[in-house]
Amino acid sequence: EVQVLESGGGLVQPGGSLRLSCAPSGFTFSNYAMSWVRQAPGKGLEWVSGISGSGGSTYYAGSVKGRFSISRDNSKNTLYLQMNSLRAEDTALYYCAKAYIGISYFDYWGQGTLVTVSS
Amino acid sequence: QSVLTQPPSVSAAPGQKVTISCSGRSSNIGNNYVSWYQQLPGTAPKLLIFDNNKRPSGIPDRFSGSKSGTSATLGITGLQTGDEADYYCGAWDSSLSAYVFGNGTKVTVL
Numbered sequence: 438e439v440q441v442l443e444s445g446g447g448l449v450q451p452g453g454s455l456r457l458s459c460a461p462s463g464f465t466f467s468n469y470a471m472s473w474v475r476q477a478p479g480k481g482l483e484w485v486s487g488i489s490g491s492g493g494s495t496y497y498a499g500s501v502k503g504r505f506s507i508s509r510d511n512s513k514n515t516l517y518l519q520m521n522s523l524r525a526e527d528t529a530l531y532y533c534a535k536a537y538i539g540i541s542y543f544d545y546w547g548q549g550t551l552v553t554v555s556s
Numbered sequence: 557q558s559v560l561t562q563p564p565s566v567s568a569a570p571g572q573k574v575t576i577s578c579s580g581r582s583s584n585i586g587n588n589y590v591s592w593y594q595q596l597p598g599t600a601p602k603l604l605i606f607d608n609n610k611r612p613s614g615i616p617d618r619f620s621g622s623k624s625g626t627s628a629t630l631g632i633t634g635l636q637t638g639d640e641a642d643y644y645c646g647a648w649d650s651s652l653s654a655y656v657f658g659n660g661t662k663v664t665v666l
Contacts, residue, residue, distance in 0.1 A: 472655065474601075481558065482593070482601060482644050484655040496653055532600060540648055540655050542591035542606040549600060 439463035446550030459516040459533030467511040470536040475529035560658035567664040578645030
């Protein structure tokens with residue numbers, strides 16, 4: 438059974454940093470691309486970033502490019518999202534999602550970890 | 557403002573059919589596969605349709621997907637109260653090198 442578990446969310450001041458982690462299980466982690474998707478309170482889904490199975494290719498939404506960095510450690514079956522220069526508009530529930538065939542769709546999602554950017 | 561455009565809401569009585577449109581451009585829907593996600597209140601999104609019209613195991617055939625040109629459509633037949641949720645379309649955008657979602661459609665069962 439595939440399970441996806443996020444962690445690392447919390448309250449951070451504007452301009453601060455936070456690192457999210459995602460620890461999936463139930464599949465061969467290194468074979469699949471992964472992504473982070475966020476949802477601001479009362480708003481829709483916004484794709485944030487994606488990474489290939491090997492970690493050699495990374496992709497970012499324009500709204501976070503230059504501030505966020507996605508990475509993975511296939512030896513630890515863990516995905517990361519390093520978030521710097523955080524803004525109030527980054528406040529959201531951040532979901533980790535397993536991708537299929539590159540990043541064509543997301544077949545498994547975690548329950549999300551909440552990031553709140555506020556002074 | 558989302559790259560893919562969906563109607564904000566649709567509604568119908570139990571047992572009826574609803575369709576949700578998703579409009580994009582050649583760089584996303586026109587040349588890439590479309591997927592659809594259901595988000596029940598307070599829960600994580602769930603994959604409903606992938607590769608334009610395929611259903612994952614466990615998704616009933618009341619849900620269907622189609623694509624034509626730069627638009628896609630999700631259909632739900634035999635509407636049930638348990639189908640009340642937000643529905644999102646998504647696709648890879650080759651020009652942006654990013655995945656894009658629609659703005660979401662709220663389905664209400666009258």
